[in-house]
Amino acid sequence: MTISAYFRAALAAGVLSSSAAGAAPIAFQDMLGNPVSLPAPTQRAVTLPMPAGSLLISLDGGAEHLAGMHPSAYGLMKDGLLARMFPATAAVRTDITRSGFVPNVETLLQMQPDLVWQWGHMGDDLLAPLRNAGLPTAALVYGTEDRTREWIRLMGLSLGQEARAQAQLRWRDQVRAEIRAATDAIPASERPGVLYLSRHAPQLRAAGGNTSFEDDITLAGGRNVSASIASGQTVNIEQIMAWAPAVILLNNFEPGLTPETLYRDPLFADIPAVRERRVYKVPLGGYLWDPPSQESPLYWQWLSLLLHPEKFSWPLRDNIARAYGELYGYQPGADEIDAVLRLNMNQGAAGYERFR
Template identity: 25%
Template sequence: MKKTVSIVLSALMSISLLTGCSNSTASSASASAAAASEVPSEVTITDHADRTVTVPTDPKRVAILSILPLPSMLTIYLDSASSIVAMEPGSMNAAKNGVLSELYPEILNVSTNIMDGNDVNIESLIALEPDIVFYNAGNKSEQEKLENAGLTAVGVSPTKWNYDCIKTYNEWMKLLDQIYPSHASDREDLVDQYSSQKYAEIQEKVSGISEKQKVLFLFQYDTKTMITSSASFFGEWWCNAVGAENAAHDVNADNSNAVISMEQVYAWNPDVIIITNFTSTSPDDLYNNAVGSDDWSTVKAVQDKRVYKMPLGSYRTYTPGVDTPMTLEWLAQAVYPEIFKDYDVASDVKEYYKNLYGVELSDEQVEKMYTPNRAAGKWN
């Protein structure tokens, strides 16, 4: 692990040397001012819905709908949440109960009063006068509402790249770099390099495994429903990324529609259960049979005490985001503790945030990330 971190550190140092040593402070300031003056006021882009959209560059007022991880990503990208005027309650709840609101307290001032149930309240949104509204590229009806209201809408897709968290994150970054030219940098390439190196490192270590661990993801679970990840959701990618078998691979449903029963869980008898932060349920709830009348006592993962709650980093780590490479490391160690016993996740996540995003995490914040509270699982 330290070798990988060292590679990234060396890359960062090289970039610093190449861009900084030959320029004085005064000339650097002049160059920055010149570059800023050359940024056009508008740019025409192709969004993830394959729409051609002309948008203002470096927008000052942004609303984010239905792409719940994007507010956290944009906040860290800009090193500020001050330009975000609206986001959905599900995004706010993750920020409020995680470290994002500690790192960027201004995010708590963002309005969430833009929804009528599951639908956007166009009047409330218009009143906020956003320069750009980011929305889920797959939500055609929402797109039409925004366009009919005369709002500049940019589609962002969580599914276009087959639930590949690394590829999806990179494509989001590329889109932001076009819209925010004053903030575009080599960081996108460094994040891609770091994530790809982490993925390759894990793949190499698990390549010789003869019997894969069977993993069941619980995306949502309470007394009303149990939803997992089939082959068409992020859980499949996470399993493949760490050399595991997705227990629910053959469930015939995509995205968050893979509803399952205890009878199916008994038949799969998973070695490991991973609970996301899209539910308030914790490992103790399974150990103690605390959810309705469901009996988990005969399930192997429960008997072996191998039920884990996913970390809550800058956002819920099941989805693509800032924390993806560190979540890979955490999950690999959870599924194959002996193979990845040398990983020091707490130390590595500190280095990752500091070197790639300039964010200093305290010991307490790292602990909070990896022991998230129940409230983070609420969507509103």
């Protein structure tokens, strides 16, 4: 079943919109086990975690109920497709932090949100000011696919959009099952070594073991060459040379980082991924595809096509168009899909012609 079928099924059930939930009170436990009580589906939400703003939009079908979001998250979307899909994001407040994820409590009190989403795994210093100010707060914890699924469930519940949340979760389940049917049996010796370069400057950093990045690579039939290190640990070029990755994935957090950056660097010249031109900038759609998001199933399909084109024949461009219609109510044009897939940036990369 496609994502379209999941959303049609929800619509047929008459429960796709928040109106079906009425104004009934909502109660749940956040990801730290703290009780959250709302008198009705949230109308003015603030999202401090960067991925949460675009996820909320996808669950709500618009930006109407997003009152504030992290400035860096807005920076990622303002020049991209999400801002084009939802011009109302230009009016969303971004002055809600002091630095990093430290909340600007004075501003938030002026805004009077009915729910503030905040990181729950970075220490109580980020939560206590909100709690002490009497602001309704829900904690999110980052990392695994299970945690991402809980984000979707809780945020959908808070908006009265449980059906949209369930449609997203079923889509994730279906895509993962389809990929695993082809990749679970692949032995380690046939899995290409993949390096997700989480930072290039000022120091090289790689995604370690037990991360969402490793889960993505393993799911798609690859082998995370940096599985032995801690997440985001600094590495050097000698270590990367020893790992000898067959594929290198470049993060979206450094806009100036492109495959050409590595191709032009003589230090990387002897690395197999560079020699074979298998360095790829990860796509960017409604949100970055490398961290977990509402668009992860599209990322898994993209990555599986790169690693094992002999096993998959996803019509990825069609899938993007359908998914954006359901997630955002928007039909992207061919040039917009080109931009999502970074066709210009990845031009000349091995196998990338399949995405045209």
